[in-house]
Amino acid sequence: MTGYACSEYADSLTEFGTPRFLPNSQGWILERPTPYLPYRDAMGCYPVFKCGDWSGLKQDLDDIGEELTSLTMVPDPYGDYDEAYLRDCFKDLVVPFKQHYVVDMHRPLKDIVSRHHLKCARKADEHIRAEVCLHPAEFLDEWVALHQNLVNQHSIEGIRAFSKQAFQKQLSTPGMVVLRALHGDETVGAQLWFLHKDVAYGHVLAFNEKGYKLGATYALYWFALNYFADKARWCDIGGVAGLQENENSGLAQFKSGWSTGFRTAYLCGRILNSSKYQELSALNREAKGFFPAYRNTF
Numbered sequence: 130m131t132g133y134a135c136s137e138y139a140d141s142l143t144e145f146g147t148p149r150f151l152p153n154s155q156g157w158i159l160e161r162p163t164p165y166l167p168y169r170d171a172m173g174c175y176p177v178f179k180c181g182d183w184s185g186l187k188q189d190l191d192d193i194g195e196e197l198t199s200l201t202m203v204p205d206p207y208g209d210y211d212e213a214y215l216r217d218c219f220k221d222l223v224v225p226f227k228q229h230y231v232v233d234m235h236r237p238l239k240d241i242v243s244r245h246h247l248k249c250a251r252k253a254d255e256h257i258r259a260e261v262c263l264h265p266a267e268f269l270d271e272w273v274a275l276h277q278n279l280v281n282q283h284s285i286e287g288i289r290a291f292s293k294q295a296f297q298k299q300l301s302t303p304g305m306v307v308l309r310a311l312h313g314d315e316t317v318g319a320q321l322w323f324l325h326k327d328v329a330y331g332h333v334l335a336f337n338e339k340g341y342k343l344g345a346t347y348a349l350y351w352f353a354l355n356y357f358a359d360k361a362r363w364c365d366i367g368g369v370a371g372l373q374e375n376e377n378s379g380l381a382q383f384k385s386g387w388s389t390g391f392r393t394a395y396l397c398g399r400i401l402n403s404s405k406y407q408e409l410s411a412l413n414r415e416a417k418g419f420f421p422a423y424r425n426t427f
Contacts, residue, residue, distance in 0.1 A: 130155070131304030132323030132330060133179040133205065141298035142174055145288050151189040156180025163198055164423060165412040168405050173202025175288045176367070177394065179325065183209045187218045195402040198409060199421040203227070206392040207328050207363065215397055222398035222420045227368035230388035234361055238354055243386035250351035253344030257317070259352035262307035265300040271316050272296060272307075272335075279335040283370070287426070291333070299332075308353050310336070310345040318345040320353055327362035329353075350387055368394070396420070 132138060139148035139157035146159025149171065156178055158171045180186065190200065201222075204215065206229050215223045232241060242250075262268050273293050280290050291299075299305060299321070306329070309319040317340030321332040331353075336345050350366075357364055366387060369380045398420040400406045409423035417425055 130181060132302065132325040133174060133177055134181060134325060135303055137298060137302040138323075139174055141295045141302065142288065144292060144295065145175075146172065151180065151186070153185025153188045153192075154180040154182050155185070156189075158200065158202065160197065163409055165409055166405075168198050168402075168409065169196075170198040170401075170421060171200045173200075173204070176203065177205040177330075178202040179205040179208070183214070186210075187214075190218055190399060190401075193401055195405075197401045198405045199398060199400050199402075201396070201398045201420055203394050203396055206394045207365070212395070215395055219397040219399045221400050222396065224396050225393050226396035227394040228391040229368050229394055230366045230384040231390055231392050232354060232364040232366065232387060233389040234354075234358055234364060236389060238358065241387070241389055242351070242354070246347060246350075246383075246386040249344050249347040253348035254351075256312055256343045257340075257345050257348040258311045259349050260309060260311065261356065262309050262319070265305050265307040266297075268307055268309070268319070269293070269297055269300055272300070272319055272321075275316070275319055275335040275337060276333065278337055279333075306356075308349060308356065310340060310349045310352075312339060312343060312345075315339070317343065318349055320349055322353065322357075324357070324361060329357045329361040329364045331364070331366040346383075354387065365392070 134156065136148065136157065142159055146161035148157050149160050150157055158173055160169050160171045163170050203226055204210065212223065273296060279285065304323045304325050306322040306324055307319060308322065309316050311317065318336035320334040323330045323332055354364060366384050369378055406421065413423045415425055419425060
């Protein structure tokens with residue numbers, strides 16, 4: 130197992146729950162305390178739940194019983210399942226959640242990337258040198274400094290913010306690929322990717338002010354797609370931030386300029402203990418339509 134499917138990645142998220150292995154599907158979820166009462170529920174690992182055998186997921190969920198109140202997850206959009214199977218596994222919630230921008234690596238990159246992005250990448254290459262970081266674990270401090278700039282700029286909180294402790298484990302997780310952009314000897318940006326079988330997943334990217342000014346985002350994306358050209362069938366560069374997608378946003382337009390299409394990621398939920406679920410939900414007077422109903426965030 131590599132990337133989002135392996136135990137090392139689940140272990141990097143222990144600040145938000147206790148990893149629990151699902152033996153039939155060979156995936157990991159995080160058990161966590163519920164608000165209001167001393168019960169427990171579970172969530173899939175962020176940003177997507179990935180497993181070794183999707184055919185075993187239904188049995189895993191049936192076997193959990195009433196020990197947990199509910200389970201919420203976003204299954205990997207490249208998983209071996211269809212929507213009907215998800216509805217069989219998750220009785221209470223299966224809804225489209227995010228559109229992931231994807232790159233079909235069987236197509237020539239010159240036919241994929243927009244003229245604007247190619248122009249910007251070539252201009253950035255005059256000042257930026259991109260490379261593979263050969264020793265990701267030694268890159269921790271530099272990466273955390275870059276990432277903190279991203280967190281501050283977009284006020285990122287919770288599990289999406291990732292701590293230094295989380296990154297320390299992720300940089301040593303099988304399948305991790307670190308690509309960085311340099312101006313002279315200074316690292317001005319970097320991308321973390323997870324390569325699992327035939328899919329390269331864009332995990333996190335961050336730049337300092339100089340990196341943004343010099344167009345390092347374009348240089349690094351162009352380098353990444355060329356790097357994965359003979360290593361992956363698909364590159365997944367994720368969706369846009371927030372619960373309401375806006376195809377006209379700057380981030381959406383940026384990602385669309387590299388991509389060949391979309392894959393839908395579903396938000397899935399299952400109530401595992403009805404009586405506890407109702408008890409908890411009744412205590413949340415600020416419910417806003419989330420699942421589970423006793424939480425105000427996913």
